[in-house]
Amino acid sequence: MSKTATKRSSRKPAATATPATPVTTATPAEAEPFVWTKKHLLGLDELTADEIVHILDTAESFREVSTRSIKKVPALRGKVVANLFFEDSTRTRMSFNLAASRLSADVIELVSTGSSVAKGETLRDTVRNIEAMGVDIVVVRHKQSGAAYMLAQCLSASVVNAGDGQHEHPTQALLDIFTIRQRLGSVAGKKVGIVGDIAHSRVARSNILGLRKLGAEVFVVGPPTLVPSAITAMGCEVCHSLDEVLPRLDVINMLRIQFERFSSNLFPSVREYAQLYGLNAERMRLAKPDILVMHPGPINRGMELTSDVADGPNSAILNQVTNGLAIRMAVLFLVNQANQV
């Protein structure tokens, strides 16, 4: 979608970002202006392929903002964005914070890793109290799957899911897909491997959903203890041998392994995991020379990825982080637009 389409779909053209000529995208521009209607972004499960593409296109036009000397547009001026992080996060929280700031919103932040239930207040109450301060968009990360859905039902503000338990992490998947499209020109037909703890990964779920909707083939890779066989119902293929699938892949997304997983017997040791599923220079020889290597971060160097691969020419890891900002600007911009319709 072009810059003009983005502007036309807005009810308040003056408040729209004014990006420069957008980078050419692989998808053809639509004839009709796209009107964004989703007040919340809860997951990629509920988005159509067109809607996903529209977010990517909108992000494309916002990418330019970060290259200006004054890195700010007035799109959310006078709006309040509450970043509520009930679970640890550094990059996602900072990325949302910066995205909201670049759109000129006021940002308030809550970082609380303790359970609100333990303090005697439910999540619903905590968030409704914060909303009562006049919040327009609530960005929420929570360790319970479905937390963002629950809040969307009891708030009048827009809710953006910044990761709910093991369910979805839509902005991470959007930035991953954005990065694939940027580096490879398109998503459809590409073979994408996601390696690691699929069972407990919201990044994996959102990626599978988004990539499948845009026509990519998705292979999830890991031991059966970390890859539930029922995940094939989401349209992906399960593979237990990385060496076997690696030569076919255009993209490989290496998930972070949580250390507590091996104390619960999901795999025997870090050493054995790295031997079977770690990406190192030697294993890279099995891959296509131009394979795109991704990681949602933070990396356990030497475990999922060796440093030479993480920092090598195939790595898109820092692009992902940069693109995350544009994606989050686009998401905040769009949900706010829908909430005003």
Place this chain on the structure above:
Amino acid sequence: MTDILIKGGRVIDPAGGLDRRADVLISDGKIAKVGRVPASQITRGCKLIDAVGKIVCPGLIDIHVHCREPGHEEEETIATAAGSAVAGGFTTIVAMPNTHPVIDNEAMVQYVIHQAENAGLARVLPAGAITKDRQGKELAELGSMLAAGAVAFTDDGDGLASSSVMQRALQYAGMFDAPILQHCQDPDLGGSGVMNSGAMAVRLGLPGIPAAAEEIMLQRDLALLARTGGRYHVQHVSTAGAVDMIRSAKKLGLHVTAEATPHHMLLTDAACQSYDPNYKVAPPLRSAGDVEAVRQGVADGTIDCLATDHAPHSKEEKELEFALAPSGLIALQCALGLFAKALIDTGLIDWPTLIARMTTGPAAVIRQPLASLAAGAVADVTIIDPQADYTVDVTGWLSKSRNCPYHNWPLHVRAVGTIVAGQVKFLL
């Protein structure tokens, strides 16, 4: 006591093998006559109930109800549970012992009976805990509780995990011929789960409880039962594998009985997609194949009786995140309509069979001389309208809780009259 004449209904009495149009005369709290009651036999002041087009049957029995009293009277009391019961056509309910404190001694059993008598609605028969404080370690005083009026023993809410304690429980309760009711779920395999293991749980990112968690405990218990003898009853059967195991065990002659709930015959784990905690139950909602197998089990008699597992929870608790919310839903007041939807509307069973699964079936499990319309029997009678088109409206229910996923469901079978020991407790 006023006589009651229920005129012109279709009388179904499974114990007597009866299914025909007849009058039912109740006198002195007992069934006086089933047949044509001539005007000459009608006493002055006799209450007449027109039952033309209705079904008249022995009072329905629900052997799985959480009354929450004592301890959580804000969610339900024995009186509100008993009120819900009669409004749903049940004349007898069995109160589960997982209260606070636990019903694990004779004083607590007497307390339940006392509160039920004060309420004066449905019969409320207490189940006692198998183990002290439901800890699964030491046997509670089963003999004393039985003498005080307990009708069965269960640690319901949790499965009794210890094999040795279960073996002792079967042996000891067997001495009294008292039933052990088991909530089959292996805590080690199913412990962290909050819904059925499968594609939906994977998609929702919620930890699953595999069917194997239920089947492992059931298989172990059946192996113990073959050694110990005694009476063993499987609560809320939820998996196809469990139905098969019970079917085989019955063929081998083991004394095993089983119950099925409305939700395990009407809902699947697909309902959890909304993250609505009203669909969180234990055992969890399973697959469509499991639903079909449970229905078949009821149809062929593998599953002896129908029960609600009526489990009230406060709004505050059920408004938590799915994984944190407690398990359970309420259904007493619409259960009859739900059972008919699952079993009669699907053509799986006829009315006499449905009535049997809700009267003689549960009465046999708890060994009570109920569920009969024979002359001289206790006059517990339910009158059913099989063609009452209505929409479930939980807002007007007598329960103190509202955690019901059936709100706004269209149903067409409901109780319109409930008579307990010859007294009309509910009449629509």
